[in-house]
Amino acid sequence: MNPVNAKPYDLPNDAVWLVTGCSSGIGRAIANLIASMPEHRLIATARNVKDLSYLPDNNPDILKLALDVTSPDSISTAFSSAAEHFGKNFHLDVVINNAGYSLSGDTESATEEETHQEMETLFFGTARVTTRAIEVMRQHETHRGGVIFNISSLAGQLGFPGHAYYHAGKWAVEGFTESVAREVHPDWNINFCIVEPSGVKTSFEGHSKAHTKPHPAYSGETMPSRILEKYVQLGIKSGVGMMEPNAVAKAIYNIACRGQPVPLRLPLGPVAWKMIKAKHESALKELESVKELSAMGKEIM
Template identity: 30%
Template sequence: MNSRRVWFITGASSGIGLSMTKTVLDNGGIAIATLRKPSALDALKAKYPSNRLHILKLDVVNRDDIITAFKYAERELGRIDIVFNNAGHGIIAEIEGTPDDVAKKMFDVNFWGAMNVSKEAVRFFREVNKPQGGRLWNISSTAGIFPFASFGYYSASKHALEGATEAFAAELDPKWNIKVTLLEFGSFKTRIMQPESSPEFPVHPAYTDPTLMGNIVRGLKNNGTYGEADKATSMLFHRLANEPGPPLRIAVGLDANNSIKQKLKKVEADITKYESWSDDLH
């Protein structure tokens, strides 16, 4: 069953999106690979038959591109089984050192673009697929739960995606058989830290102290322990895609699991410590 599924993948030009595309194809699946510059997949196009690799231009900030891509899937393939909603990028800068226009453009991709793809995916699963149903995987990040200094607005964009996705999942009628999962990715060997994917701005003058967490995080960005992207996408293809009752969230990578557990413990400790302050408020 898995090898016959149709996968709709955004941000397929590099990183996790490209790895997922290759994993699908190498395991006999059908991939609709979408990206802003289709020529980036010319090498892949030469390797796989056109009835299994469909390459489409899609900029997720363009609603017409999204609609056109899903119409193509309906016309040419008749169904989509899994939407791998991956397109996104980062910014490395302190909150005070991030230009507003740059942060807003990132939100257009990471949040609004991802949610517009999500809405079209749900409509497709409900109204086009026969029988109804499908899997929507929204690619989040450890930063969506555990925000990182110097990645403040990136973390915020993923927090927004987390909240909207969870609310959207709760709104869906169970009889539509649409399964929604947030993938909390940790650190993997991709180009996400390269300037074209995560532009870095100079340290704000007020934050030059090297002991500040933001500067420590900046220093670690190219020296951390990173997972193998192909191993992650293979696990998702073979395990999560076949999980009959998939979770709303799954942490991908040991660092993601550890960081999120640390955050949840801190939240629980704070809430418990001050719980009694609410005793006389009702």
């Protein structure tokens, strides 16, 4: 099997970063971090470019672009604008697919429009930007390669009640990224990292968090989704176990800059690491418990 991220990655001194979803939260923290480093260049994107007003307008090393990841035309326009702005030697060194929002609520009540829009944003948007980035990274003569960070979540490893389509989108991102990472040629020097933070202190309400219409069959206080909602609200209010967006931004920056192999998966925060570890330990026990049943498949064949 083709190895993933087999060699140490050295970020160029004049690295160009493209970040989606920079209007708030993790994306905004990353954009501010890169903008504070004069040796790097930044392409900051958001659905509404007015949401990027916190970045300066008079710095040629900072390009602010409107980008809707659900629109192939919008993505093509953004990449063309970036190439035009930075000139003939345009290269991409780091791409961070951060755009997305959470869809929570009772799965039975989710509409076709809600579910398709969630998958378009979380998965297909990430896939579109990733494939365009690969094209740029593999073709450049002097800056061949780069790092593509696809922002997943603890929700990309564990499934919780009341978030079925959010999980579906994040799990799709994880499978897609691992497959593409094994598809690219090692000589291209393109590295992939699936970032899996747990709770992050962001302004996740509003356009970054959507809810399905409540379903009467799931309204009881003993329903799993209602119980989880209470725990989540307590966690948000207390801040216990929640990461700061700046901490996520610094972790991503350090992975890109440390001159070592890029991890394919990066659980961020002690909560994410412990819960993902426990999940895999439990999965191994379950795998052992069905060993004899699994062997029956051979007999049936």
